[in-house]
Amino acid sequence: FASNIENEGKLQKTCQLLHDEVSHYNWVGFYFTNGDKQELMLGPYVGAETDHTIIPFGKGICGQVAVSNETFVVPDVSKQDNYLSCSIDTKSEIVVPIFKNGKNIGQIDIDSHEINPFTKKDEDLLNYVCKKVSEVI
Ligand code: SME
Numbered sequence: 017f018a019s020n021i022e023n024e025g026k027l028q029k030t031c032q033l034l035h036d037e038v039s040h041y042n043w044v045g046f047y048f049t050n051g052d053k054q055e056l057m058l059g060p061y062v063g064a065e066t067d068h069t070i071i072p073f074g075k076g077i078c079g080q081v082a083v084s085n086e087t088f089v090v091p092d093v094s095k096q097d098n099y100l101s102c103s104i105d106t107k108s109e110i111v112v113p114i115f116k117n118g119k120n121i122g123q124i125d126i127d128s129h130e131i132n133p134f135t136k137k138d139e140d141l142l143n144y145v146c147k148k149v150s151e152v153i
Contacts, residue, residue: 028060035062040133048122066102076100091132112142
C-alpha cells in the first residue's frame with residue numbers, strides 16, 4: 017500500500033499534520049502488513065528514527081494490534097511487557113488499526129513523551145484518519 021509513491025506522499029503529509037497539530041503526538045507513523053507474511057513494515061513516519069522497521073505479528077504493541085484488530089492504548093509503556101522501545105523519551109503509545117474491505121491492512125502508531133495523554137478524543141480523531149486513509153490508498 018505505502019509502496020505506491022502517491023500514497024506515500026499522502027501518508028507522509030498526514031503524519032506531519034498530526035505531529036504538528038497535536039502537542040502530545042511526538043512520533044507518528046504507519047505500519048502496513050507485508051503481503052501474506054505475518055509481519056508489519058514501517059511506512060511513512062515523522063519523529064525519531066526507529067530500529068523497528070519490521071515487526072512480526074504478536075510482537076510489541078503494533079504486533080498485538082495486527083492480531084487483535086483492536087485499538088491499543090498504552091498510558092504508561094513502562095508497565096507493558098510486550099513492548100518494543102523506539103526511544104527512551106516515549107512514555108505512552110496508541111495504535112489504531114486500518115481496515116480495508118474488512119481486512120486489517122495496517123495501523124497508525126503514535127508515541128507520546130507524556131504519561132497517559134490519550135483520551136476518547138484521540139481515538140475518535142485517529143479512527144477518522146484511519147478511515148480516510150483506507151479510502152484513499
Ligand atoms: N512501540 C512499538 C514499536 C514501534 S516504535 O514505537 C516506532 C511497539 O511496541 O510495537
